Amino acid sequence: MSDEQGLYYQQGVPLPETPAPGDPPQPWGKTNVVGQKQRRVDAYERVSGTAVYPSDIVLPRMLYGAVLRCPYPHARIAKIDTSAAEKLPGVHAVITGQTAAADLDWRYRDGRQTKIFDPHCRFEGEAVAAVAAESPYQARSAIQAIAVTYEQLPFVSDERDAVVDGAPAVHDPGNLAGEPEKYERGDVADGFAAADVVLENSYRTEAELHTPLERHGCVASWDGRDLTIWESTQGAHVVQLQVAGYLGLPTSRVRVIGNYVGGGFGSKLGPGKYTLIAALLAAHTARPVKLFLSREETLLCCGNRPANNMTIKAGVKRDGTLTALELTGSGSGGAYSGRGVGLLDWLVKDLYNCPNVRTELVNIYLHAGPARPMRGPGHPQGAWALEQMIDELAEAIGIDPVQLRLKNIPTVSQARDGNPPYTVTGLKECLTDGANEFGWTEARTRSAAARTDTGHLKRGAGMAAGTWVAGAGGPPSTIVVKLMRDGSVSLNMGAADLGTGTKTVMAMVVAEELGVDPDQIQIENADTGTTHFTYPSGGSKTVPSDAPAVRDAAIKVKQQLLAMAAEDLAVDEADLRYLGQEIVSQRDADKRVAITDIGGLRRRFSVVGVGYRGPNIEGKAICPFAAQFCEVEVNTRTGEVKVLRFVGAHDSGRVMCRTTYDNQVYGGITMGIGLGMTEARILDRGQTGKLCNRSWGDYKIPTALDVPADITSLPIEIDDPQCNTTGAKGLGEPVTIPTAAAIANAVYDACGVRVTGTPITPVQLSRLLAEAAASGDRSPEQRQEG
Amino acid sequence: MTANFSYLKAESLDEAVRHLGENGARLHAGGTDLLGCLRDDVFRSAKVVSISGLDRLRGIREIGRSQRGGGLGIGALVTIAEVAEDRRIREGYTALAQAASVVASPQLRNQGTLGGNLCQKPRCWYYRGDFACLRKGGDDCFAVAGQNQYHCIFGGDACVYVHPSDCAPALVALGATVGIKSRRDDRSLPLSEFYILPEDDPTRETTLRPDEIVTEIMLPKPSANTRSSYRKVRVRGAWDFALVGVALNLTFAGSGSDSGGGGKIERARVVLSGVAPVPWQAREAEQILEGKRLDTATASAAARAATAGADVLAHNGYKVPLLQGLVEEELLKLAG
């Protein structure tokens, strides 16, 4: 065994069996690397600043792009005069809709076709013109020197104003984006009739804006007919496909590199207009062009989680059986509203056993920035409504909220055609184990006992549950694992690592199979020039989609090594075991060969395993489940709320890396605190329609001081051999789904005020507390038990 | 985007005021507010005059008894962090230390100066955004009919912004005066007279003339049996301005609030933040407090009086109950 090899391989670690070629791998039993804590494989690079993100790229002769954006929510461009801008020092190109090469079509996520520079601007921040100049400052100055005559048009900037008579239409014929989305099973009228208690309440979540640390943008550079784009993206391969489509290029001629990306949260699943604008400017000037947007621009036009209005009517029997659920909801994904209400009803349809369910969702157009998916689209909003309603029902029938949920655990996915059973429904364990870990009963007993106290600091405990529609992952994913002659290994995968730890998890999978040290694996990822198609890292699908393909690729390497070793040792392949650093005969322990001595490897210099993601099991639903518990303290004089602690209990199948798993739980809860307590897009409704909070000062994401230090991540690990060959389901989105609702329920438990609209700030709560105190009957100090 | 400007780092106060007298000149201290305004094109500057090299504006000095009874002089360039940490301020002028410690974020507190904090520009989002509002020389106030959840309930007129400083209300409550230098002369005035209400001039926040520099903030020696505090309520735990805030400075008779014969409040200062275009002195609350013992009934009556005369806008009505709750809570804390 050579010396170098010792550097790469872990010592004395048992490895899984290698299946015979063509046979499916057995589920892992006990794992040795997978599931452990593991420092990120790129921790040093990220922390030290040596990691080169797309926004760090600087190329020789590179110019800087900037985009002129419409300052009005609705306007038509009457005239553009670029002559002054063109004369400014350092300016190399000014392009508008009139520039021949810039006359490109653009499709927003709802499929509506517009132009890259469309004369009809339907939201503030729509692209009007662009420049390339030698410095970012010159580019900005040039933008300001472009004279545009706008014809301002009537606008509507709140979905509640958009569907009333006389509201200005965003598109012909009006502001309803298609027919309402309807769903029905059973008969809700029967269900309500069978109920002992029927409640109805309305809820609202405010729009949130995507604020990934790395802003949206790219660097574009042409080399003859080949275009290379360094893009901050969740999905290099989808950016490649779409850019090639827009520009009419063969896919092979577009290379997209995005191996580091500073977050996306769903707002970087495809290219932006900025991607194409950079490519156009680069073509126009024959120089590389860097175009990264300012924070304001990203807040205006790079996505949002739509605001949603929801009314739920629910029926329950005294014993806790749900008899009917009805949800009507509305929302707007902005001027190009693909998914203003997308998946808003999923939890109502699928989280609890309920025979009679009806939902109706209305998607509305608005003169505001187009929505993009945000971490668990529709779900945290749906949970905000449903999970508060479940608590209201529990109070009405005098049963503990956890118990009520336990009464209604589904085993099949009722919202899917054919009601397929889940491979595993971990909801029950999330609820019971999570409640235990949290000390639920004690906490609720304490808050109930404290209800009659006269103090103004009130504690309360609340919880909420959730599931996530996706999270099963699936094909395609193609992975290459390469073993070099010295025993070192490289992993080649298409997926981006958004900061979630994808690279680390995948390295651990390779390590588990090959026995190498995960830290020693070289990783090439998210570069369409060198890696293979996979869908963007989104939908909590990356681990369940790509990890099985990584495992497959590693196994393929082992199989080839075993075949080569069988030749060297003149034994039957089936008799050999791959032990990491060497291959040994089971019958005759003297017959062994170090990996680096295998003849085939020495002659070829490398062995390449190509792994694929196989299909998911048929007739089953594969979904993650979640329950979160929290304790809050409400200052009933001021409406200030402190989140004291959180427990996140998550069934996401196998824990792949305990460190990054826990980080997802902390991060998801942090983001949920944002939805529940601090964030709201504020448009100047009824006046100018413009965005009021257009900076990180005014658009308030939580700070470290708003997130409790005491967060417990409790993995609910139930063997799920059917879900895929690694047993892992999605985690990244379920972790933020129940959070805001759990806080609202805890606030209610603390002070008796049910806050139906996000965010729960003193702005809202001080008023609600004062109203409650004035109306007397449910004043916080003298609330009766339900 | 920032328009071009020239930059001068002044070597003496005289040089600074001379250049500040030029048209379009702007004073630069820590730059945390000024540079944001220039970058966002809130206003422009032809010449940025930095006083950051003027070390004589940096220290905190004890003023001897011979001068107006003594006290503390804080140079305009003393950073917010230094104010928050200074032992003399923490012990003698608790309200100021508490106010400084809840300003912005650690980075901004390290860079921002006390002088700059007092002279900072409004945070109204219309003012900071691309709206040609009244305060920027336009015709209208956008907040009156717009998104005014963070706007004023007192002292508003044609402009309804709230003064963003946390230090200013604490300093007003502590009876601070500001020392000012210009080309012509030196002057000083009580901080309570430093700020301008929109009814007097909706385009200026302070009485400072362009060529004037705040050089020092002077605090009188606290009398015995004085307690002070500052607290603000905000949406998030850091890096956030006050929704409402209150600075208290109470002088008790005798030996404390809770003992036999003494304990009555002799003198009360209740100064509010987040509710008016200037640090807002709640005189009715002060009147209720003075001469009384600080018990729950007094605290609650004073809290109610603190919002007397509030004139709420469409979206900021919450400030009334919020302020009452906050004032009550803070008064009771000072009762010990």
Ligand SMILES: Cc1cc2nc3c(=O)[nH]c(=O)nc-3n(C[C@H](O)[C@H](O)[C@H](O)COP(=O)(O)OP(=O)(O)OC[C@H]3O[C@@H](n4cnc5c(N)ncnc54)[C@H](O)[C@@H]3O)c2cc1C
């Ligand atoms: C994101 C953010 C959050 C913030 N949060 C808070 C908060 O919660 N509470 C709070 O109180 N403040 C807050 N601030 C304001 C911050 O405290 C001020 O920006 C800082 O104190 C200003 O000091 P500076 O030295 O940087 O001033 P500069 O930016 O240099 O100057 C600010 C203004 O004052 C003028 N000026 C400065 N010094 C003098 C002087 N000596 N004489 C005359 N004029 C002068 C300048 O011309 C300029 O107009 C926040 C600021 C930011 C950017």
Ligand code: SF4
């Ligand atoms: S409140 Fe004052 S600063 Fe704000 S928009 Fe009105 S005039 Fe301008």
